[in-house]
Amino acid sequence: MAPRRRFASYNRVAPTREGWVYVALVTGVLFGAVNTGNNLVYLVLGALLALLVVANVLAEWNLRELVVERRLPPEVADGVPALGAYVLHNRRGRGAAWQVELREVEGAQARGVAERCAAGGAVEVPVAWTFGRRGAVELTSVRIQSTFPFGLVRRWRDLPLPGEVLVFARPVRRPVPPALAGEGDDAAPRGRATESGEFAGLRPWRAGDPLRRVHWPTSARVGAPMIVVRSAQGVDEQVLHLDPALSGEPREEAIRRLAGRVEAHLANGDAVGLDVDGTSLPARAGAAWRRRLLTTLALLELR
Numbered sequence: 001m002a003p004r005r006r007f008a009s010y011n012r013v014a015p016t017r018e019g020w021v022y023v024a025l026v027t028g029v030l031f032g033a034v035n036t037g038n039n040l041v042y043l044v045l046g047a048l049l050a051l052l053v054v055a056n057v058l059a060e061w062n063l064r065e066l067v068v069e070r071r072l073p074p075e076v077a078d079g080v081p082a083l084g085a086y087v088l089h090n091r092r093g094r095g096a097a098w099q100v101e102l103r104e105v106e107g108a109q110a111r112g113v114a115e116r117c118a119a120g121g122a123v124e125v126p127v128a129w130t131f132g133r134r135g136a137v138e139l140t141s142v143r144i145q146s147t148f149p150f151g152l153v154r155r156w157r158d159l160p161l162p163g164e165v166l167v168f169a170r171p172v173r174r175p176v177p178p179a180l181a182g183e184g185d186d187a188a189p190r191g192r193a194t195e196s197g198e199f200a201g202l203r204p205w206r207a208g209d210p211l212r213r214v215h216w217p218t219s220a221r222v223g224a225p226m227i228v229v230r231s232a233q234g235v236d237e238q239v240l241h242l243d244p245a246l247s248g249e250p251r252e253e254a255i256r257r258l259a260g261r262v263e264a265h266l267a268n269g270d271a272v273g274l275d276v277d278g279t280s281l282p283a284r285a286g287a288a289w290r291r292r293l294l295t296t297l298a299l300l301e302l303r
Helices: 001-007 017-036 040-061 216-222 250-265 287-298
Strands: 012-015 066-071 082-090 097-105 112-117 122-129 135-146 153-168 183-188 198-204 226-231 237-242 269-274 278-284
Touching: 012 017, 040 153, 066 097, 066 135, 066 153, 082 112, 097 122, 097 287, 112 122, 122 226, 153 237, 153 287, 198 287, 216 226, 237 250, 237 278, 250 269, 250 287, 269 287, 278 287
Parallel strands: 237 269
Antiparallel strands: 012 153, 066 082, 082 122, 097 112, 097 135, 135 153, 183 237, 198 226, 269 278
């Protein structure tokens, strides 16, 4: 294991398409110099080889002492791009890093490019993460790579950066949709939520929310509109069910529909509960309860 870890600390190298063309050019000049013995051809060959040496030295230096950190979005759903960022730190005392590409190695798809990172500085690179499945997803490492300075050689290194992300099921959003195959609900109508109910929390604004429910001080502080959620005694209670016999893609589609119904009912002011795979959650409302319901759906067994 020690030799493998030591090897991982070095840059790996592969020629680009332009690099292969350059190698072919150097090879041709080499044969021409050997066959003709012309000093001018030898001079051109020496210049080409010197350029290759300089390119490799600069490329190796370009990826030295770089550190990456992730800034993941607060919520992610499978198959939905979520905006976040990488932060690239250049810990060298001198020499900026140029044209450094960053991407995830396992667990998700994300890619961004830092055009320049000054010595001793840091630069934030906006990226969009896309996760292929719901549940707890492990991230292992971030790959940094560059074709600096002349685009002849691609160098890369995988920096270990372990982490775990909870990926919610992608909600199928419909305005309080009816139950479809594999799902159902028990509704206990008790009127509608009022504006004078007990304060239950805050949640981000969604299309269709009335402006009178915006909590302006919090919205100004966080830089995004936040809606006041109240748990009045007159809310409807909705307990959603999942057919335990489902498996495969039909089960995943039913889970996505349930996630969409959770969002729709809570946005409508309802109290929502779940009865899925032997887990029973009572009907409640609020932003914290919304996350609890979506977490339960995200962590259901993958069949």
